[in-house]
Amino acid sequence: MGRSTIGNMIDNIAKWLLKFRIISKPAKYISNSKLAWSFVSRTDRVRTKKLETRIKNEELPNHVSIIMDGNRRFAWSRSLERDVGHLRGKEKLKQVMEWVLNLKIKYLTVYALSTENINARGSEELESLYDLYEIGLNEIAEDPLIHSKNVKVQAVGRIDELPEKVKKAIKNAEERTSSYSDYIFTVCLAYGGREEIVDAVKDVAKDYAGGKIELDMINSEEISNRLYSAEIPDPDLVIRTSGEERISNFLLWQIAYSELYFTDVHWPSFSRNDLYEAIESYQYRRRKYGK
Ligand code: FPP
Numbered sequence: 001m002g003r004s005t006i007g008n009m010i011d012n013i014a015k016w017l018l019k020f021r022i023i024s025k026p027a028k029y030i031s032n033s034k035l036a037w038s039f040v041s042r043t044d045r046v047r048t049k050k051l052e053t054r055i056k057n058e059e060l061p062n063h064v065s066i067i068m069d070g071n072r073r074f075a076w077s078r079s080l081e082r083d084v085g086h087l088r089g090k091e092k093l094k095q096v097m098e099w100v101l102n103l104k105i106k107y108l109t110v111y112a113l114s115t116e117n118i119n120a121r122g123s124e125e126l127e128s129l130y131d132l133y134e135i136g137l138n139e140i141a142e143d144p145l146i147h148s149k150n151v152k153v154q155a156v157g158r159i160d161e162l163p164e165k166v167k168k169a170i171k172n173a174e175e176r177t178s179s180y181s182d183y184i185f186t187v188c189l190a191y192g193g194r195e196e197i198v199d200a201v202k203d204v205a206k207d208y209a210g211g212k213i214e215l216d217m218i219n220s221e222e223i224s225n226r227l228y229s230a231e232i233p234d235p236d237l238v239i240r241t242s243g244e245e246r247i248s249n250f251l252l253w254q255i256a257y258s259e260l261y262f263t264d265v266h267w268p269s270f271s272r273n274d275l276y277e278a279i280e281s282y283q284y285r286r287r288k289y290g291k
Contacts, residue, residue: 070242070266157191193252
């Protein structure tokens with residue numbers, strides 16, 4: 001039962017009690033009391049802990065990738081500025097990294113900016129997104145957790161198309177973590193799955209034209225080896241937040257056999273429980289295929 005369901009139950013009990021004047025005071029107390037809400041959040045924590053134990057007893061995905069969608073809808077639904085939504089999205093990413101690391105999942109890949117975003121978003125929004133990537137990547141480069149867990153950070157996409165300040169922040173995060181290999185965190189920026197395949201095909205064509213490879217040698221492995229993230233295994237699980245059930249040009253080649261999980265929750269509201277539920281769903285589906 002979610003926080004809102006339990007909260008609604010308490011509200012309903014309080015409303016019912018309010019019908020009888022004599023008990024309006026205790027009813028108000030129940031609906032407003034810290035105790036009631038502490039009970040709700042305690043129940044939530046217990047539920048999440050139980051789910052954590054359950055998913056840790058099964059095989060966890062090795063590579064989780066996330067389409068972080070819904071920053072603006074999160075903001076607008078709360079009458080907040082658009083950029084506040086993106087800022088909360090950046091903060092959420094830090095939290096999710098921590099949860100994923102705690103589960104010892106080696107690969108985490110996130111979609112932070114698509115080639116379509118660059119063409120479709122207004123220059124003012126893009127500017128504030130670029131500021132956010134600069135700040136966020138520099139924060140990641142300094143993050144004690146990244147260094148204590150030996151997380152290698154890298155950005156993939158058409159990085160040349162990004163402003164200088166973002167490139168500098170990418171370089172900083174990559175250089176400061178280049179010697180690590182226990183975990184790999186990949187940020188897709190100015191990224192498009194089709195563009196990635198086009199770039200790989202161009203590379204194959206160049207080698208073919210230069211006589212380095214023969215026509216018969218061109219196979220899916222040759223393409224895979226030339227993708228931006230060639231050394232990373234394909235994602236086991238792709239999560240997309242905020243209700244849209246499409247892939248939007250994310251890792252098109254790599255997700256051929258990935259499990260897809262869609263949730264209505266906007267990215268800034270994505271909780272530890274939401275992550276665990278996605279993983280539980282992945283484990284359930286994999287178990288079924290195995291039978
Ligand atoms: C999609 O939501 C989100 C983005 C285009 C930006 C995502 C960026 C972050 C979460 C910050 C990442 C930070 C670092 C350091 C990598 P949307 O704007 O499309 O929202 P909507 O679907 O509600 O319109």
